[in-house]
Amino acid sequence: MLFLGLSIVLSVLLLLNFRVFPRYDVNTFQAIVFNYPVCFLTGLLLLPAGQSFSIDFSQTWTWLAFGLGVGFILTFLLSGASTQRMGITATSLANNLSLVIPVCFSLFIFKAGGKTFDALNYLGLVMAVIAVGLSTYKKEAPVAKSDLPTTSTSRRLGANVLLPVAVFLFYGATNTMINYMNIHYIPSADRTIQVTLTMVLGAIVAGLLMLVIRLIQGKETFQSRNLIGAVTLGVPNFLSFYTLLLALSAFGSNGAFVYPLYNIGVIVLAALVAALFFREQLSTANKIGLALAILAIGLISWQELAALV
Template identity: 75%
Template structure:
């Protein structure tokens, strides 16, 4: 349980970073770009003994992983923008409720759901979509409505991109990576894809004169990159501790991030939620519980 708690806290730390970057005048784009080399170094140091990092371009999964890295950096940038403009709570809801997308693909496309969904599970999927909609509702003055209307698309984009990347990860696990001992190696290849994409984007912006390297962005990359990789790594350790029962671990993880993020946003940043937002928050927790009620009930009252 310790690893699961650490993963939840580290995931919220990522959102906190984005929330405080404007206060310290951190260039969010540069911090995200440089966070991935930090991620790579952190992951490299955590590689199991005896493993070496190699990139085999003859393997299909290698190209998929590199492509996923590009998706990661785009998603991370969307998450940063959404956190700064729509708040921590809304972004965490969009992020964690994106599990609906890979779940649906597992059930109806990959057909490897691992269990038979009942009416409550499907009801939970529907509630999750409603929760995303309610969580993005913002009441603003007339002069701000146009800007808010555009910003509302950010958490929706976060929801779709996180869902798409997680679905592709699931696809890779099913078809190309049957061995779990390669998890860190595969993750490093994904991070490498993000490093390459990020550096190319930064180089173009530097040549165009749209960016100037800032020291504070390099410092921020450390505070972002270390928890970024460790949140994923501790989640893997949590999965191992619970016998690989992702159907149980992921719902607890998602509920934990949503609740801790909402509590943190209220205590430290005084983010105000409308009635619709609060209903969306409650529905989000209920939705995740309904999607995995069988696993949660089995853990609370295991069979004798």
């Protein structure tokens, strides 16, 4: 339970970084790009004794892991934008409820769900989707006719609302791809750290390429404080994933049990942090969405939770 708790705290710390970056004038894009080299160095330091990192481009999983790295940085950029524009609670809900997507793929496409779903499990999946919609709902304050937003402003507001939805879809897609790799290309646990570092390497290449292009175009100006943001982001980024792997190992790789508890923990802790430190106001619809999210994840894994009683 210690590793699981640490993973939950570290995951919320990632969202906390995104939330405070604007306050200290840290460029979120550059912090995300430079956070991946920090992740890579952190991973190298945590390599077990006698192991070294190597990469084999003749292996199919290497290219898949590289592709996942690109997906990771795109998802991270979306998560950063969503946290700053829509809040910690909405983004954490969209992130954690994305487990619906890999669960559905495991059940209906990969045929490797690990258990037989019943009516309550399916009800949980439906409720999870509804929870995403409710938790991201923002009611616009009434304005005078003279203050009505322009067409461009309305479009910008609509785009902001879509950010948590994009986070939901991208996180779901990357997690689904990880499941696919586990089924077909990563049969042994000792390859996990190698695959993780390869994914991070893919994110490094994609991120630096995007940064160079933006620097050439004159859209970015490098500032040293962004490196500090990269460290505060990169260390918990890697450790959150690493401690989650340790938690899975401690519970006999029972992902159907660990992931729901992890997701519930992140959702609840993120909501508490947002309310206490950032005074994020939740509407009635948002609160219903939060309650539905917890209930949905509980229904998806009620068999595993009942086994603990």
